[in-house]
Amino acid sequence: MRTADLELDLDVFTGPFDLLLAVVLREEVSLLEVELGAVVVAYVGHLEEEGDLDLEAATEFLVLVAALLELKSRLMLPAEEEAGLDLGPEEAADELLARMLEYRRYRDAGAELGRRLAAEAPYLHRAAPLPPELRRVSIEAAVRAYDPDRLGVALGDLLSAPPVPDTSHIRPTVSLERRLGVVRALLRRASRIDFDEQFGSEDRLTQAVTIFALLELHKKGEATWSQHENFGPIEVRGEMVEGRGRRVEAGAGGRG
Amino acid sequence: MSDGSAAELARIVEALLFLAPDPVPVGELIEACEVSEVQLRNALDLLAEELAPGRRGIVLREVAGGWALATDPAAEAAARRLLARPKTPPLTAAQAETLAIVAYLQPVSRPEIARIRGVSSESAVQTLGERGLIEEAGRSRFGAVIYRTSALFERLFGLRGLEDLPDVSKFDPTPEDAADLRERLLEAGEQRAAP
């Protein structure tokens, strides 16, 4: 199933996900009223039914939800004073739409490239070594072709530490796969981790994708997590690791 | 080349292209054969005629800024049986998108690719690099590696050069698409107003 077709039944909106996106962009529905958490829950429910995680589709979903989250957080926050960040909801929506269209252009160009590659595949080129008499390059015949300063300049560039980049214009990009890896690595070292302790200093998008990774781990039975009160600490426990440990012990006991 | 009839020159050009591991630019052929550009172009014309599709097992192609020999597609199945050459794996969607961005916007850095795709594109960039389709072209002023497509890219995609890429505006949404979206929006608005 395409992410776009995900059926939603929210308080303020009923219909497929891509339509929600469209009406939000047109401000037919106020994004402030849309519970994005419910959208994520619906998606996770769908994953539950599907069984397997399609990473491409999941990534697409994350991109879209992240864009909505960004838009919503801009709406919720008081207007920023800084130049460049004072986008109104309308400009933000335009920008989002422009980004989606730009993406679509390269997605379609990529598909065309894929077809071209397939059409060219039957033309095979020769890949044979040169006959021995042509293989030897005569050093004596070699003349100066390069400027040694080129090497000095390259080394100078490598010696300069890069300036701290201004990232204010770049949106953070986070991959679910990588967040899964991070959480799994932490759970291998400790059976319990505290979410705030581990991820509290990350940016919001990273935190959101990490939560999504936790949902995925929960679905697979690799971890469970709990939060006893609103805004309270979130404790994550690795289940699979302990479970495996027990099975191994039981097996060893049986043989012994 | 002393006597240098066009036929003799065409034979020599054919031999050079047979030996050369990569497509050979016209300039290099002229130097190697020690002839004028007009003489060489005539020889290439003659060779193109002799190797016209369907005439021999080998065809003449202009790719990646030079001339190359390749086998006729009719021989593909037998060639794969003989050489056990695996078919080039098709591009995944992520690789195709990334390659399109590099091809049209080059030189382009990974953060820019990620911005357009909306997702980190590390593994697609790495795979395209390993397949030799893209290569590093220096660094941006923030120290990020920037990328461009390679000569192998042009060869595998049958392009004489980057100017052979289809016009990117061809892939912009059609007015019909836009109208369609607008209609769906209006409909959604009405549905919401109804109850």
Place this chain on the structure above:
Amino acid sequence: MSDGSAAELARIVEALLFLAPDPVPVGELIEACEVSEVQLRNALDLLAEELAPGRRGIVLREVAGGWALATDPAAEAAARRLLARPKTPPLTAAQAETLAIVAYLQPVSRPEIARIRGVSSESAVQTLGERGLIEEAGRSRFGAVIYRTSALFERLFGLRGLEDLPDVSKFDPTPEDAADLRERLLEAGEQRAAP
């Protein structure tokens, strides 16, 4: 091959011999083309006629163990001019960086090159090796191949020896820094690699 006129088969055999790096035995051609021995022999006869000496730039030859295509001896001088000379296309940024590291730090291992550049440098190292600019100089105690520049490198850069390399301090952003060049390069590389 189902229809398989002799001419069609001759074209396919030509394509197969074009691709094969070594002479191909008749048995392998029969299997690849899925034809009888008689059919294949007929196709070879036809091909031998088309590629008879003096007709094209390529000739058909029966050599130890099978059939092969080879270039017409008339092309030898031009082939030498085209192919038996050092390749000196402009260095890419990746190649220039890698070559500079090898030139100034030699001997240096590939992991060190990658750490300084902040990206894997396999393809640059490989290309520089193929062009004969760098060569292997043994292995580090951890088993990594280490590299140095070659005699050809000195010729192509017009250097009488490594002591002729330009003084680094001329290009150094902080020439007053007293620390060892290698250490400083590694440090800057790690800063670049940090997210």
